[in-house]
Structures are given as C-alpha cells and as structure tokens.
C-alpha cells in the first residue's frame with residue numbers, strides 16, 4: 432500500500448466490500464471459547480477494518496489482536512491511529528517463513544482483500560495453518576477475478592513502463608484466468624490441512640465510481656505507481672485512467688462500475 436490516508440479517503444474501490452463481507456458472514460464464526468482469544472488480521476492495511484469492524488464483534492475476552500501488513504508506512508499509521516494494549520500492528524509478509532512466536536498462536540484468522548497478492552497459495556495456506564491453534568477458525572475474502580487486473584496488464588506492458596515492472600503479475604490473483612477457481616482453491620485449502628465449511632465466489636460491484644475515485648485508488652494502492660520515475664508518473668496514471676474508460680462498464684457520464692469476483696471462505700484447522 433502506497434498511501435494509507437488516501438486509501439481510507441477513497442473507501443470505494445480497493446476495499447471491495449470488506450465491511451459488508453464481515454457483516455454478512457461473521458455469524459459463521461464460532462465464539463464458544465471460554466479463554467481469552469488471539470486474533471490476526473492478515474493484510475490489515477491502515478487497520479480500520481481490524482479496529483472498527485472486527486474487534487467489536489467479539490463477545491469473548493480478547494488477549495491479543497495482531498494486524499500484519501508488508502508495508503511499513505501502513506503499519507506505522509495503523510499503530511499510531513488504532514494501536515492499544517490489546518491491538519498492535521506489525522510488518523510481516525505472510526508469504527515468507529512465519530516467526531516462531533506465532534506458531535500455533537492464533538484462535539482466529541481474518542483477512543480481507545489481501546491474499547490475492549500472494550502467488551504461492553500453497554505455501555501461503557501452509558503458513559496460515561502453522562500460525563493457527565488446532566481447531567482454529569479462519570474467515571477471509573480476496574479477489575479471485577476482476578477486469579482490474581487486465582487493466583493493470585494493459586498499462587504495465589506498454590514499452591515505456593515495462594522496464595520498471597519487476598513482476599507483471601504482482602497483486603494479481605493466480606485464479607484470474609481459472610475456469611474452475613473454486614475447485615482449484617478448495618484443493619489447495621484441503622491439502623494445507625483445512626476443513627472447509629463454506630467456500631464460494633461472491634460478486635461485488637464497485638458502483639458509481641468517477642475517474643477521480645479511480646485516480647485516488649491507483650495512487651493509494653497501485654504497486655508500481657510509487658516506483659515509476661517522476662517523469663513517467665503522470666502518464667502512468669493517465670494510461671490507467673484511459674484504460675478504465677475503455678474497459679470498465681459505464682452507467683453514465685463519469686460514472687463507472689467494476690465487478691470483483693471474491694472468494695469468501697470459512698474454514699477450520701483440522
């Protein structure tokens with residue numbers, strides 16, 4: 432994440448309905464624990480969803496909530512804005528080796544609109560399994576397929592930008608072109624040691640978006656925007672907006688909408 436403040440300001444495109452998904456599916460989460468619980472929110476971004484939406488839903492006493500994200504700036508913002516004695520934020524890449532202190536540590540794992548960034552999904556879910564206690568629960572959603580990734584591809588592959596793109600598939604779900612995403616993903620989760628109670632694709636529509644909304648969204652979250660040299664930044668942005676005009680569906684002047692097919696999963700560690 433490039434800019435947590437801008438990301439919070441434009442709460443329309445990037446969050447792909449984290450709050451709605453939590454409100455719709457949190458009832459699946461079992462809260463019969465008698466002891467204080469431990470919770471992790473993976474890819475927490477600025478921390479608002481962790482603090483404002485997730486934590487108030489817990490009836491059990493909470494021992495510790497950890498929000499993790501790969502971007503230092505975001506974690507600094509989250510700690511300064513929402514950190515307290517129970518809730519803290521850490522820079523941690525869940526795709527890498529998990530720290531010893533978190534092995535079999537968490538009762539609950541949550542993650543919203545983040546796990547599409549990790550391309551080695553097998554390793555990712557083995558890692559998540561490792562940090563959970565036996566019978567630990569996880570509820571998450573992430574983008575499986577969206578035209579937004581095609582927009583990224585069209586712009587990033589232009590000859591003037593391509594030399595600065597280190598990974599053309601960064602931030603893109605490995606399921607983008609899959610014909611049977613649910614079947615493929617189910618197999619990954621089962622092989623990683625999860626018992627799945629719910630796995631589905633849910634269509635989220637980001638509606639009524641102006642080009643300004645898209646501009647703020649790209650500036651806050653596009654992984655290559657900050658990495659472009661200064662003389663290319665403006666055009667890089669303009670080319671994304673041109674591509675939105677070409678590819679997104681239009682409902683009226685300066686009024687676009689974009690569909691996101693999200694995985695929504697509730698599962699337990701076996």
Ligand SMILES: C[S@@+](CC[C@H](N)C(=O)[O-])C[C@H]1O[C@@H](n2cnc3c(N)ncnc32)[C@H](O)[C@@H]1O
Nearest residue numbers: 432449474475476500501524525543544545548
């Ligand atoms: C679209 S934001 C979602 C933020 C928040 N969960 C929400 O629902 O608003 C995705 C976040 O995932 C983070 N992220 C990407 N790869 C990650 C990784 N390997 N480990 C942890 N966080 C990651 C990004 O830095 C970004 O802040």
